[in-house]
Amino acid sequence: MDERRRTEELAHAYEQRLAADDRDGRRARGAFYTPPDLVAWVLDRALEPGTTRVLDPACGTGHFLVAAARRLGVRAVHGSDLDAEAVRIARLRLAAEDPSVPAADIERQVRVADGLTAWEGERFDAVVGNPPFLGQLRRRTATAGPSAHGLGAYTDTSAVFLHRALDLVRPGGAVALVQPLSVLAARDATRVREAVADAGAVTEMWVSERPVFAGTPVRTCVPVVRLGATGGPGPDDWGRLAAPYFGIPPVDLRRVGSSLSRLGELATCTADFRDQYYGLVPFVGENDDTKDGEGTPLVTSGLIEPGACEWGRRRTRFAGQEYAAPVVDVAALAAADPRLAAWARSRLVPKILVAGQGRVIEAVADEQGAWLPSVPVVSVLPHDPADLWRLLAVLLAPPVVAHAAARYLGTGLSPGSVKVSARQLADLPLPVDAAAWAEGAELARRGEVAEVGRLMTVAYAADPADGVLDWWLNRVAQRPGRR
Template sequence: MDERERAEELAAAYEARLAADRDGRRAKGAFYTPPELVSWVLDRAVPPGARRVLDPACGTGHFLVAAARIVGVAGVFGSDLDAEAVAIARQRLAAEDPSVPVAQIERQVRVADGLTAWTGETFDAVVGNPPFLGQLKRGTAAAGARAHGLGAYTDTSAVFLHRSLDLVADGGTVALVQPLSVLAARDAAKVRTAVAGRGRVGELWVSEGAEFAGAAVRTCVPVVRVGEPGGQTEWGRLAAPHFGIPEVEMPRGTGVLGDLAACTADFRDQYYGLVPHVRDGGDGAPLVTTGLLEPGACEWGMRPTRFARRSYAAPVVDVAGLRAADARLGAWADARLVPKVVVAGQGRVIEAAADEHGAWLPSVPVVSVVPHDPADVWRVLAVLLAPPVVADAAARYLGAGLVPGSVKVSARQIAALPLPADETAWREGAALARAALLEELAGVMSAAYGCADPAVARWWLDRARRT
């Protein structure tokens, strides 16, 4: 066995040991990268003539070894907080080219925090698979995010992406593995904005499933071309074709749903305040959970649902008891017991139903859309069921939902949904929404938005029927 084979065997044994220690691996956020993904990244990230390539969280050196075969061992640099992994990476590089002094490799590959180790240096490409550590799990990582001017809940991998923008000059490339949530997560917004200010995402790799053994998270790799114009912050649109989401062009200048209605999400206070006043069946206001909502329909009383860890056949709220026990919650209930449209937290499409008579109370995370004119309740529902609206939201906010490809929209995002340009078709769509004729509604509301492609309506109908 030669030196290269021994070094590769050592790396494989270390990673197998780490994989067996699930808690330790999760604490480090360390999931090693498949060779085919390393090749995909380097093929796109290392430009012709590149001389210096950095992996700021190099682990045992998968990216470094592959990059060394392109630019030479003297041209690769790396860092990691795991001293054992760094030692293995150094050994692998030394085996690749024994002519490079060991002392030089030790200077190039450091035991250090990649977020701070390379200040003042510039590289042609920054590549790698930085740790995924949600900030709720690790306070020190949250402090690191804040140190870079980012929100405390920004994932560590996105902090690495943000930091790497300062380590390449115009013409260079940054390509780091990220959780799919980076495409739309609110806490990654500053990172996307920073990328748009420095360059553009030229290509995007999206995993077909959970790419890394032992990790359930879906991943992506935005390939950032630093210095190129045309950057955008809506990265979900780049990933939409991977999920079969059709491209649509929305009308401009038609107004937004917030012009017609107030869109409100409730909070934990309301959720927990309701608990002692909910019972199964009898008099009271039906409690509508997100799982009871379908496109254009509410299945309250037709199937069981869960609330506060209990199963109910037909949950109702004792509103009189609620008012007597808590005047503030009573006022909240009165504000919700009005004609409205209720929207599920997420689904394969936007799942919304009209409460024409104001009889239902929403359960968190159901969003209430209360039209300024109660007569507009069906017009509001028609907008939320319109296939072009759903396709546009699915692309724009891709990655925000717990299930990849699902449509998750907040109250603020619902308020920003565009209104249709064709008023006549919109009125017809509202009548079809009231009659629950979804197939006809799909075609009419597509026309209301000027969408002539029947594939968009078919896409929506297929997803709506599978909710």
């Protein structure tokens, strides 16, 4: 018992030293201490009767290995890490669990190696652990990036481990690796989610509502993948398993839709880029400084409310400067940069502007085509201007907001925010009840936002008992003022 305690203290001291020695915080973010209750949750689900081989491919000082060894025996566990000192401590901890296991055997089972390339040709009953997150690839693994594993260049390191683990588990086995919440919907993790669907199914999900790892604000989850299983969420629906943790009501819009089934059939949804953002900087000033008020209003995300624009009523920031009423000198812009001027003309049309993210989908109609959007505002350009208010009603619809909040959970700055890209806006389903939709559009024109929510809940055939309207109204009411 004394030797166990000594090695536990050694592991704790090493992790504390890593965090203290790394002044810029990068190492602290990589050397996470996994709470014992989370380790137990993972092992409860990953280890089935008959499990004899378990792998932690980025084992650090061995928290998962030791906990698994206490259930299965030291000979059942395997691990790897490029941190030689961490591996040494993990071996000492396992030796303390069962001194009868020769040190040479433990050295073969727990290796100083890259978990993304080690263990080739071997199969395990379960792969578990807490792989490094967010840019820790160079410290904890080999220098080869995600592209070396057939994934996008910006795929998070932890998701690369999840992808690799699918090839290391026998049919019927389990993979349960801690992931950042962004794995649920991030575009760069799409191939990983698709690979999971090809290999099996996510059968359970652990989600942290708050950060649980010291030294990082990242919220995390653990998708439990069973190889060969069926019936799990599709690659675009992992967020639905996590939605209940954040109070998002269940809404399934895949079962609704009219003959024009997607918003993109009525409008072009487009996001602008840094070229437009930085190109505008020399031409932006205060409205009071322009001659005869001739400037064109510049609308930032912080000025967009559900169904309303706060330009001139709320201060905002653009390019690091605060403005009371920012405007663009379009005439000067046209003289200086014809290409940027052409972009401005393409945006000065009737449209809907959608904020980058918010507690709901925050959208407002620009009926006169008088405003220019600031990145990351998304422009929704109707093919027929007569559809402007119908499109706004769709974007304000509580079922649509709940659908987006669940499906794209984890992509915003916080789990409470709804972040929808231009492509995702275009993919939103249209309502089934045309009469309620038309009435909702008229209410949107009049600015009666709460009534729009009520009518559009009916338009999507959502059950009021599900609470989606109350959830939406509460989030609209709780929106904090933004700068």
